[in-house]
Amino acid sequence: MKRREFVKAIVAASVSAKAMLGQKAAAPVAPSVAPPAAAPAPGPVPWMRGLLEVKPLAMTPLLPDSVAQTTARFFTPEQRAALHRLCEILLPPLKGYPGAVDAGTPEFLDFLISVSPAHQQHLYQSGLDRLNAEARKALGAPFASASAQQADQLLQPWLRTWMPDHPPADPFAHFINVAHSDIRTATINSQAWSQAGRRTPDVGLYWFPVDPDMRRQAPGQGEA
Amino acid sequence: MMADKTVDVLIIGSGHSGGMAAKVLTEKGISCLMLNAGPIADMHKDTEVKPAYALPFRGFKQPGRLAHVFQSNEFNANTWVDEEEVPYTYDPQHPYNWVRVRLFGGRSLFWSRQSFRLSDYEFKGKSHDGYGDDWPISLADLAPFYARVEEIFRVRGHADHLPQYPDGNFVPDDSPWSGCMQRFRAAGETLGIPVCKPRSSMGVDGLASSINLLLPDAFATGKLQAMPNVVVRELRTDPRTGLINEVHFVERLSRRELSVKARVVVLAAGTLESTRLLLNSGLGNSSGVMGHYLIDQVYGPGIVCSVPEARDGRSTPQLMGGGALVPRFRNLDRKAPNFLRGYALNVYSSTGSMDPRNFAAYGQALENKLDSYKGSGFSTGIMGEVLARYEHHVRIDKNVVDAWNIPALHIETRYTDNEINMARDAVDTSIAMAEAAGFEVLSKNYEPNPPGYSIHELGTCRMGDNPKTSVLNKWCQSHDIKNLFVVDGSSFVSGGWQNPTMTIVALAMRASEHLGEQMRQGSV
Numbered sequence: 143m144k145r146r147e148f149v150k151a152i153v154a155a156s157v158s159a160k161a162m163l164g165q166k167a168a169a170p171v172a173p174s175v176a177p178p179a180a181a182p183a184p185g186p187v188p189w190m191r192g193l194l195e196v197k198p199l200a201m202t203p204l205l206p207d208s209v210a211q212t213t214a215r216f217f218t219p220e221q222r223a224a225l226h227r228l229c230e231i232l233l234p235p236l237k238g239y240p241g242a243v244d245a246g247t248p249e250f251l252d253f254l255i256s257v258s259p260a261h262q263q264h265l266y267q268s269g270l271d272r273l274n275a276e277a278r279k280a281l282g283a284p285f286a287s288a289s290a291q292q293a294d295q296l297l298q299p300w301l302r303t304w305m306p307d308h309p310p311a312d313p314f315a316h317f318i319n320v321a322h323s324d325i326r327t328a329t330i331n332s333q334a335w336s337q338a339g340r341r342t343p344d345v346g347l348y349w350f351p352v353d354p355d356m357r358r359q360a361p362g363q364g365e366a
Numbered sequence: 367m368m369a370d371k372t373v374d375v376l377i378i379g380s381g382h383s384g385g386m387a388a389k390v391l392t393e394k395g396i397s398c399l400m401l402n403a404g405p406i407a408d409m410h411k412d413t414e415v416k417p418a419y420a421l422p423f424r425g426f427k428q429p430g431r432l433a434h435v436f437q438s439n440e441f442n443a444n445t446w447v448d449e450e451e452v453p454y455t456y457d458p459q460h461p462y463n464w465v466r467v468r469l470f471g472g473r474s475l476f477w478s479r480q481s482f483r484l485s486d487y488e489f490k491g492k493s494h495d496g497y498g499d500d501w502p503i504s505l506a507d508l509a510p511f512y513a514r515v516e517e518i519f520r521v522r523g524h525a526d527h528l529p530q531y532p533d534g535n536f537v538p539d540d541s542p543w544s545g546c547m548q549r550f551r552a553a554g555e556t557l558g559i560p561v562c563k564p565r566s567s568m569g570v571d572g573l574a575s576s577i578n579l580l581l582p583d584a585f586a587t588g589k590l591q592a593m594p595n596v597v598v599r600e601l602r603t604d605p606r607t608g609l610i611n612e613v614h615f616v617e618r619l620s621r622r623e624l625s626v627k628a629r630v631v632v633l634a635a636g637t638l639e640s641t642r643l644l645l646n647s648g649l650g651n652s653s654g655v656m657g658h659y660l661i662d663q664v665y666g667p668g669i670v671c672s673v674p675e676a677r678d679g680r681s682t683p684q685l686m687g688g689g690a691l692v693p694r695f696r697n698l699d700r701k702a703p704n705f706l707r708g709y710a711l712n713v714y715s716s717t718g719s720m721d722p723r724n725f726a727a728y729g730q731a732l733e734n735k736l737d738s739y740k741g742s743g744f745s746t747g748i749m750g751e752v753l754a755r756y757e758h759h760v761r762i763d764k765n766v767v768d769a770w771n772i773p774a775l776h777i778e779t780r781y782t783d784n785e786i787n788m789a790r791d792a793v794d795t796s797i798a799m800a801e802a803a804g805f806e807v808l809s810k811n812y813e814p815n816p817p818g819y820s821i822h823e824l825g826t827c828r829m830g831d832n833p834k835t836s837v838l839n840k841w842c843q844s845h846d847i848k849n850l851f852v853v854d855g856s857s858f859v860s861g862g863w864q865n866p867t868m869t870i871v872a873l874a875m876r877a878s879e880h881l882g883e884q885m886r887q888g889s890v
Contacts, residue, residue: 205420232728250424258429301726303809305670307436322728324426331418331425344418344425346441352412352469353405353595354444355451355619355769 207333212249216256216263221270223286225251225321228273231293232322233329238338242325245332251324269317373399375881376613376628378598378643381472382867383854383874384634385576385584386515390878391632392589396885399626400592401615403635404468407445407475416441434463436819445469445476452768455776462777463818464638470594471577472636473821479567479574480712481521482864483512483532487698487708488751491860495697497706498754501859502831502840505532511872519574519868523565530708531562531693539563545685546673546715546744546803553802554692559795561713564691567867595619597770601631601647601850609849610649616770630849630881630890634874637855638760641826642775644852645762650827650844656837658759659825660779661861664709664750666815667789669796670724671805672742673715681741686717692746694863696791705787709750710863711796716743724808744805748792749820749863753784760826779817789814822866827856842877849890853877 206212214222229242242248255266270285276296277285288296300318302310309316329335331344374397377384388398418425421440432438435446447466456462467473487494489501489508509532516535523536541563543551551561567574584590595618604611614625633640641657644650651657676686694708702708720743725735758779766774793812800807830836833845842857844850853874855866884890 207419234729236730236733254423254426254429259433262429297728301728303726304723305666305668305809305811306721306723307666307815308811308813319723323723326722327426328424333417333419336417336419345415346418346425346439347413348416348421348441349444350412350414351444352407353619 205333207246212246212253214249214252216252217267217270220274220284220286221267222248222252224270224273224277224284225266227286227288227293228270228321229325229329231290231297232325240329240332240334240338242329245329245334247325247328247332250328250332251321254324254328265313265317265320269314269321272314272317372627372629373397374628374885375399375630375632376401376626377632377634378613379472379634379636379640379854380470380576380581380592381634381636381854382474382576382580382871384472384632385474385580386871386874387632387634387851387853387878388584388590389580390875391882392584392587394882394886395587395589396882397589398584398591399628400590401596401598401613402468402470402472402592402594403597403618403639404447404470404594405618406470406594412444434461434816434818435465436463436815437465437821453766453774455763455766455774457778460778460780461816462779463816464775464777464823465818465821466636466639470592471575471581474575475577477574477821477867478865479569479867480865481516481519481523481534481565481567481868483509483534484862484864484869485530485532487530487694488860488862488864491707495706499828499830499835499859502829502836507840508869508872508876511876512868515868515871515875518579519567519569519871521565521868522568524563526560526562526693528560528562528693530695530698531560531691534565536565537568539565541688543690544683544688544715546676546805547688547690547713549673549803549805550690550713550744550799553799556802557795557799559692559695559799561690561692564689564712596624597772598635598643599623599646599770599772601643601649603649603847608847610847616772618770621770630851630885632878632881633850633852634854637823637826638775638777640852640854640856641760642762644827645760645775646773650837650846650850652846653834653837655756655828655835657761657826658756659754659828659859660758660760660777660823661752661754661825661858662779662817663752663820663822663861663863664748664781664785664789664814665820666748666813667750667793667811668711668745668747669793669800669810670721670808671744671800672720672724672739672808673744673805674742676742677738677740679741681717683717686715686741686743689714694751696788702791705784705791706753707751707784707788708863709748709788709792711792712747712749714743714745714747716745717741718743720808744800746792746796746800748789749865750785750788750792750814751863752781752817752861754825754828754860755782777818781814781817785814822855822861824855824858824861824866827852828859829857830859841880842873843880851877851881 226248229248233242235241274284277288300315302319309320375391377387377398377400380402391398423440425440438446447468454464486505489504492498492500513535520537522539524539525533554561596615598615600614601610602612610631612625690713692711696702696708720739760775760777762773763776793810797807827837829838838857842851842853855870
């Protein structure tokens with residue numbers, strides 16, 4: 143579109159919006175009517191017209207986990223295999239509830255750790271590497287191939303009791319115990335667990351952002 | 367607001383202290399304008415009950431966000447101040463958890479409601495043990511105000527007649543002790559440690575906030591106007607009088623710069639925000655102690671136990687449930703070997719499921735433990751005094767600004783041997799009492815949470831009679847600037863172990879009555 147035609151189209155749109163407003167001048171201002179100062183919509187009809195009157199759709203929005211698989215792409219294949227086996231061992235299916243693997247926990251944790259701060263990534267990466275190294279030393283094979291009994295021998299010495307915010311100081315014990323807690327949380331909070339449901343899912347009062355700021359970045363500044 | 371109009375009293379902050387100032391002053395007929403940095407929350411619009419699986423991170427905290435707010439989770443993350451939006455700095459070796467809420471009503475919207483008076487072991491600590499400084503007031507000065515505050519907040523409690531746990535104007539708590547609490551009390555008795563009923567604000571309809579207990583009365587007078595979403599940047603003085611006459615602020619969303627003239631300013635932005643504003647304004651610090659003597663309280667150390675008789679489906683309401691409070695018992699008559707002052711213990715009994723972290727087990731074995739131990743939980747947690755020290759301080763970090771270009775605070779504090787030794791004693795004493803009561807100790811933690819975690823930051827504008835060693839006088843009024851009052855927790859000289867809310871609100875009430883009288887006489 144040539145510039146002159148474009149300008150003409152803008153003018154036409156603005157004229158028709160004004161005309162429409164003029165017809166309604168006597169009526170109270172409705173939210174579905176664009177305010178006079180707003181940029182004109184690129185068409186003869188105001189964009190928001192009619193939305194206020196629409197009835198809610200008879201639909202339940204689908205959550206991704208109910209039909210889709212998480213693409214795991216953070217851990218190396220060997221780390222991923224160790225995490226998968228760790229999930230099988232630490233939280234198997236019990237009492238009719240899905241185990242960690244059924245709940246998609248290995249893939250979810252791959253995602254969660256991939257977007258976590260570096261120290262958290264290091265905790266998991268070095269922890270899974272250490273788990274594989276310990277397995278190789280004891281069994282001559284990575285952790286993924288450990289039997290339940292062999293896995294127990296590798297894990298049991300590192301299990302601790304601990305209180306929130308104060309995981310064990312030893313780095314490997316820290317990893318084993320935090321990973322155990324994370325695997326449980328990711329599984330028990332999963333949709334699969336909820337649907338197995340004799341127990342009520344972990345519902346809570348969710349707060350939307352309250353009148354949030356857009357956090358505009360001022361020139362010459364870091365992230366505000 | 368009309369331009370060129372001078373406000374009688376401008377109140378900065380809408381939490382418990384600002385709310386009390388507004389109530390007292392407007393009820394005396396004084397017009398007030400309240401500024402608040404954040405928006406007004408509307409539960410109907412801003413919240414929704416959701417299962418964890420419907421949240422983006424399955425109920426995990428969004429990684430990297432609110433790293434210093436241990437209290438945050440994915441459900442409530444949007445209620446806290448984002449530390450990227452309002453940053454602060456610290457030595458990475460000595461982090462500080464600055465936990466803030468800027469919604470209208472501030473942190474009075476979310477608090478544990480434990481409601482205590484300070485005793486003269488706190489007000490007159492130096493006279494008792496030689497450390498630090500006495501407050502310029504005593505319990506007798508504040509007691510009448512405590513009594514009125516307790517009535518407004520409907521504090522439920524039991525009179526125990528202990529000097530370190532002063533009684534108040536209580537809604538009487540004569541509820542019976544559960545069996546496990548009776549056993550814990552008996553264990554305390556053999557060790558000479560009192561185990562008392564907790565004390566907490568019932569408020570109205572379960573809420574004890576400035577927005578339901580204080581501000582409605584203020585608005586009902588017709589004398590209070592309030593403006594949300596404005597971030598105060600600077601207070602300015604009239605060079606002829608040295609008095610504050612102008613308050614400059616920024617509209618939160620638009621960044622429009624505005625100012626308003628005021629006859630008196632009452633700062634109630636919360637301890638560290640009030641101090642930050644004064645430091646950024648370069649006002650009220652002829653003593654040089656502003657920003658110094660930052661204190662809080664030690665939280666985190668404690669134990670988790672199981673009551674054996676309550677396991678395997680035998681937990682009953684007679685045996686389990688309820689809470690207790692062990693008020694300070696160290697350094698009252700006898701000196702503890704390796705620390706000054708003291709701590710209290712929060713004591714809880716749980717009839718629900720146990721935290722799996724209390725068992726070094728997994729899979730089926732862990733499930734068996736959780737089933738067996740359900741309803742048998744018993745725990746203690748420290749609330750410990752942190753000594754006021756000059757070197758524990760805040761200052762302006764000129765290299766970092768917040769989202770409104772306001773210079774950030776640098777916080778420099780750490781726990782010393784006194785706090786570490788106190789925490790160790792609290793855990794060891796908890797274990798001794800629990801074992802004497804026949805409980806199985808499952809887990810323990812000696813390590814304090816980072817300073818600030820308790821959300822009880824206090825001091826940095828401490829009060830005193832001497833203008834050379836204190837920022838405020840005993841009426842929370844600046845020694846330097848007569849029309850400046852600071853009514854939040856920054857006036858504290860020492861912190862004690864007590865949740866400071868009742869003391870903050872009582873001090874705000876006392877300061878505001880004094881201010882009202884001074885205004886009536888024309889001396890402010």
